[in-house]
Amino acid sequence: MGSQSHQLSEQDARQVLRLGQRRVALAIYQNLLSSGIGDPAGIHLQISKIQGLLGNAEAQNHHVLLAAEFAPSDPRVVLAYGSYLFRINQLADARQTFEQVSGESGLESLAIGNLAAVEISEGNPIKAKQYLIKALQLNPNNSHALDLSLKLLGKEIIDSAVLSHFLNENQATNSSLLFMLIGQQLEGQEHSTTALQWLEKAIDVDPANVSAQLQRAKILSKVGRSDEAIEQLLVSLAIEPGHIELMLTMGYCLQQVNELNSAIYFFQRILEIEEIHTEASNLLGCCYRFAGQEEESIPIFSEALEHAPCDGGLLCNLASALRNVSRIEESLVLSKQIRSLYPLSREGFYSYMFTHSTLPRSAAAEMLSVAKEYWQAYRESLLKQNPAWRKLADRHPLPSTGQLWQSLGANTEKIKVGILSAEIGAHVVGMFLRSFLQHYDRSTFHVTLITANRRYEVQENELVDMADAVVVLHGLSVLAAAQAINDQKFDVILETSGYTNNTQIHLLTFRLAPVQCHYIGYHATTGLNTIDYLIGDSIVTPTDFDDLFIEKIWRLPDIWLAITYHDQLPAASSLAQTDSFTFGSFNNGAKFNQKTFAYWASALKAVSESVLVIKDQSLTSTKRKEWISESLEALGVSRSRLHFLPASESWQDHMSIYNIVDACLDCTSWCGSTTVFDSLSMGTPYLAIKGDTMASRMSSSILSGYGCAEWIANSTTEFAEIARRMADHRQGLRGGKQAMQRRVLEQSLTKAKRTTQHLEQAIKLMLTSAHSKRSAA
Secondary structure: OHHHHHHHHHHHHHHHHHOOOHHHHHHHHHHHHHHOOOOHHHHHHHHHHHHHHOOOHHHHHHHHHHHHHHOOOOHHHHHHHHHHHHHOOOHHHHHHHHHHOOOOOOOHHHHHHHHHHHHHHOOOHHHHHHHHHHHHHHOOOOHHHHHHHHHHHHHHHHOHHHHHHHHHHOOOOOHHHHHHHHHHHHHHOOOHHHHHHHHHHHHHHOOOOHHHHHHHHHHHHHOOOHHHHHHHHHHHHHHOOOOHHHHHHHHHHHHHOOOHHHHHHHHHHHHHHHOOOHHHHHHHHHHHHHOOOHHHHHHHHHHHHHHOOOOHHHHHHHHHHHHHOOOHHHHHHHHHHHHHHOOOOHHHHHHHHHHHHOOOHHHHHHHHHHHHHHHHHHHHHHHHHOHHHHHHOOOOOOOOHHHHHHOOOOOOOOEEEEEEOOOOOOOHHHHHHHHHHHHOOOOOEEEEEEEOOOOOOHHHHHHHHHOOEEEEOOOOOHHHHHHHHHOOOOOEEEEOOOOOOOOOHHHHOOOOOOEEEEOOOOOOOOOOOOOOEEEEEOOOOOHHHHHHOOOEEEEEOOOOOOOOOOOOOOOOOOOOOOOOOEEEEOOOHHHOOHHHHHHHHHHHHHOOOOEEEEEOHHHHOHHHHHHHHHHHHHOOOOHHHEEEEOOOOOHHHHHHHHHHOOEEEOOOOOOOOHHHHHHHHOOOOEEEEOOOOHHHOHHHHHHHHOOOHHHEEOOHHHHHHHHHHHHHOHHHHHHOHHHHHHHHHHHHHHHHHHHHHHHHHHHHHHHHHHHHHHHHO
């Protein structure tokens, strides 16, 4: 029975390892060791293999050395010891060790394949090829030798004649395995379309080849086809329902198509099996973040960091989550730690920049200094990695201004504008872009949307259809994406994301157009000296802000952005049931802080018996609601005057909530923007706070543009006084909602057209300026 129990335990370990359940297998093998069951050398070798798969190089090597203590002459151990020597770059000793077992029955092919790896490392491809031929003669399905053979082909793998010859050489190999390895090699060289074709061939030959199915799903997701990847993974999971990597990829793809609850299920299932799985924990935390449940994500990231304290992804996501629940100081400490550990981490730098963009003006100088230093180091690192980046360092030759617009005719080339955006879809930036795309002059401008990520939304397709063209960067490396943009020979690139989610601003590290600007999506300097202009206006970016930006500020004569609401906007009306004045805050909960609460408290105390309705998706958290209640209570506002609402089922339902509110309250020092437009469009006044940074003046710009400057406050005293005046005229405000909605919607349509014209004129003048500077040079 003992022998049978031992065999079953090893079988269990092998089975769960085949399913990718590495930590489960590791626990089984460790239990065997501690129980004194089985061959200790063999078990140490298995543990070493698993530690290698987990990325624990030190533990991987340690267990090889332990195996060597138990059975130094065991051929399996000698082979593993040779691999250990290879990993630590002792190539001569590794070669000698592999030669010792190159004649051992059952191990010859592996040992000879490893000798080929040594020759490749030493720059001897011809000798390596000879070893590989021999290794594959001994075992045509030696996947390591096949993979090395494909790597020796290098870029020639895309040549059909070369690949045909390789296939003829390996006719004895399992076709599904061979096709899969070809697909993997092609994907490694960024030939995703061809890679998919070979993986599909592998699956056709063997419909049960789960590894090929997994690779296909990963590539589909990478190139923006996660919806198709999900279909593949459903088939794969029916074959191997407990496969960790399949579940992880399925969860990721579901997250990409915004099926967050289903994604959470798969990540939780992985953690039930493995308990510790850094990537699953990170993605699970992200699901809660994307659902607006930042508080729920924090313990997930924190617990995972106990096992992987230096994991950059976990640290960045935790820093962002802390910022979004107003734990700014903790977020800044983490950002500093990330920058220290990973000076060139884009995600860590972006998190730092976004957090600082929401802080008071006193943080601006440090932010600008850090940004300049980062981008210089990042640019130098790219040049070291690949000299091809140098080709992008030169500007495009500028067309003459006359050719561009002074004598426009039927045969004149249009001004080519590229809009680089991560928000092409149901995003507030997408709403602002819609106004431009609806109204730009198609006889003068050719507009291309540049997308690097799919949003899987109806609005994504709508916006793409409005533009003249689209450049899709899905699945491309940074260099390939930059080259794809460069090849378009744009006159102007408008970048809309700044340091927000999925930004591609790093693609503009080197100049890809004569003029590069930031517009709409970010509210501070990018700190990137290849961004020539940041487009604002006289209120959101007044002249005394110039020293806060590395870019030149281009001020539009009216509001710097515009919005056009579609026909599904609910009708405005007042649903007030009592005489009590109702304030509302529908801003992103990440904007809440003690300074904002001081403003809110001043308004509530100025208007007796008034109440405040606070609506945000983060308010599913009891902890979050308690923090808000405690903060306002400390400022003299009773909890009974606060009412919390969760996220609505639809956008129309959300907008309808404005009908229960008499006036909306702003935040600082990261104020409202979209919510200001929403409030006005629903006939609801908005009480703004004017600060000393771009992030704290957006609401003031919008109100001024709509002729509502009397609703802008510069202090808590003014805020309270405006609130009191509004409450004194509550009946007029309630009765005038419909008229205000009509007026604002009419203004919005006019402003959308006017802002588009102003932006077009700005683009022309920017090009004129760039041309003049080039001519002078």
